Amino acid sequence: MKLNRRNFVLASGATALLACRDRQPQDSALPTGSPVREAEPAPWDQPPGEPDASIFSWSLQVGDVGPDSAICSCRCTLESGNLTLVRADGNQWVEDQYIENVLTNNGVLQHSLKDLSPDTAYRLVWTNTERTLRSPVGRFRTALAEDQDRVLVFGVSSCLGSTGAPWPTLSHAADAELDFFVLGGDTVYADGSLNRADYQAVWDKAMARQGLVDLSASTSLVVAWDDHEVDNDWFEEDLIEGQYQAAVDVYRERMPQKVGPDGSLYRSLQWGRTLEIFILDCRGERGPGWSQMMSPEQLQWLISGVQNSSARFKVVVTSIQVTDWSTMLKDALDTSRWSGHPEQRQALLEGVAEVEGLIWVTGDMHFGALTYVDPEGGTAAHQVEVMAGPAGSRVNPIPGFFTGDASQYPHVLSEADLWTWCRFVCDAELGTIAVEFRDNANAIVASEILAL
Numbered sequence: 273m274k275l276n277r278r279n280f281v282l283a284s285g286a287t288a289l290l291a292c293r294d295r296q297p298q299d300s301a302l303p304t305g306s307p308v309r310e311a312e313p314a315p316w317d318q319p320p321g322e323p324d325a326s327i328f329s330w331s332l333q334v335g336d337v338g339p340d341s342a343i344c345s346c347r348c349t350l351e352s353g354n355l356t357l358v359r360a361d362g363n364q365w366v367e368d369q370y371i372e373n374v375l376t377n378n379g380v381l382q383h384s385l386k387d388l389s390p391d392t393a394y395r396l397v398w399t400n401t402e403r404t405l406r407s408p409v410g411r412f413r414t415a416l417a418e419d420q421d422r423v424l425v426f427g428v429s430s431c432l433g434s435t436g437a438p439w440p441t442l443s444h445a446a447d448a449e450l451d452f453f454v455l456g457g458d459t460v461y462a463d464g465s466l467n468r469a470d471y472q473a474v475w476d477k478a479m480a481r482q483g484l485v486d487l488s489a490s491t492s493l494v495v496a497w498d499d500h501e502v503d504n505d506w507f508e509e510d511l512i513e514g515q516y517q518a519a520v521d522v523y524r525e526r527m528p529q530k531v532g533p534d535g536s537l538y539r540s541l542q543w544g545r546t547l548e549i550f551i552l553d554c555r556g557e558r559g560p561g562w563s564q565m566m567s568p569e570q571l572q573w574l575i576s577g578v579q580n581s582s583a584r585f586k587v588v589v590t591s592i593q594v595t596d597w598s599t600m601l602k603d604a605l606d607t608s609r610w611s612g613h614p615e616q617r618q619a620l621l622e623g624v625a626e627v628e629g630l631i632w633v634t635g636d637m638h639f640g641a642l643t644y645v646d647p648e649g650g651t652a653a654h655q656v657e658v659m660a661g662p663a664g665s666r667v668n669p670i671p672g673f674f675t676g677d678a679s680q681y682p683h684v685l686s687e688a689d690l691w692t693w694c695r696f697v698c699d700a701e702l703g704t705i706a707v708e709f710r711d712n713a714n715a716i717v718a719s720e721i722l723a724l
């Protein structure tokens with residue numbers, strides 16, 4: 273039996289889901305408990321200079337914002353560039369910072385902005401030193417202050433394969449003026465790359481695609497990597513000397529991000545009292561022969577971080593699914609999933625089993641899904657994982673052939689060419705996260721309101 277998503281109703285009061293909605297109009301308004309965001313001024317219409325797509329050839333990026341900081345980057349063919357930042361003040365944009373003479377490094381301008389105001393809208397533009405030529409205009413919002421709460425709206429997708437390029441889902445997400453957007457892994461497919469030049473070429477091609485150009489100019493990005501940022505299902509013993517470092521360096525240049533504990537890729541970002549997002553590295557610490565999912569240090573950092581978080585919601589971005597898919601997929605690809613590392617998976621799930629407000633966010637398998645992490649009776653049977661995307665990779669049809677008990681998998685979106693992004697609306701006061709899967713036309717193809 274194939275799931276009928278439009279009429280699917282969750283039956284059990286023991287589940288974590290509050291309700292299920294049929295297809296909703298796109299301007300549907302949810303009831304809110306927490307305050308909602310104030311309106312932003314109309315787009316900044318007086319940036320310095322004329323747009324020049326040959327110099328600033330793949331838009332601009334803002335990554336890993338904090339309440340007073342943001343990391344900005346831009347592709348640039350000049351030796352240096354200047355950054356102009358304006359801040360929302362009522363219904364106006366006022367100049368906030370002007371940074372001169374940022375040096376281009378490997379074709380990229382990158383600068384860490386400081387002294388920003390929390391929960392504030394900014395627009396920015398990169399120019400040549402004469403301020404006669406410029407990049408597109410970017411927008412982002414800073415994170416909430418430590419003691420602040422409001423309704424947060426963010427997006428997620430993954431797997432930007434070329435089949436569905438130029439990724440209209442990401443252009444639709446850009447129109448939503450989100451608080452931030454999570455790229456959950458396989459932002460590029462760098463298979464076969466060996467050195468810096470190879471990786472740069474792959475990133476340059478992806479970042480010139482319209483969907484990513486639109487998205488990265490519209491909001492800040494939170495990126496996790498999966499395998500294809502290095503190579504398909506790579507093992508460290510198969511990489512040549514310098515390859516891993518080249519992949520990491522180019523990834524960090526192209527996708528501005530904070531450095532995690534001890535130089536790691538894993539890290540967390542907090543948005544006030546509303547949510548904390550934990551970004552995992554599920555590929556770089558596997559060890560020879562994939563002896564583990566991640567280092568004991570990362571696992572412990574995650575468990576204690578989630579346990580001790582002061583935020584109402586804990587969003588864990590794991591490029592590898594924590595869900596037990598054995599009912600539907602048997603042991604296919606098991607070693608690449610958390611279930612292929614049962615000791616670490618069990619330690620994690622037991623460590624966070626009692627945590628309120630936890631949700632898992634993933635990608636990688638090339639179909640969309642909303643699942644319970646464990647079957648009935650399992651440690652995490654009450655927890656939910658959302659598999660967002662793919663944004664462009666060929667959709668995996670295998671789940672469509674499943675005829676067994678699908679009660680652990682309330683939503684599975686595996687139709688051909690069904691590329692999606694997910695919109696999350698987090699309301700700490702109500703204790704709910706609404707999740708919508710939106711397709712290439714931005715229509716809602718599945719949705720739930722989760723009571724967490």
Ligand SMILES: [Fe+2]
Pocket residue numbers: 431432457458500636637638665
């Ligand atoms: Fe992928």
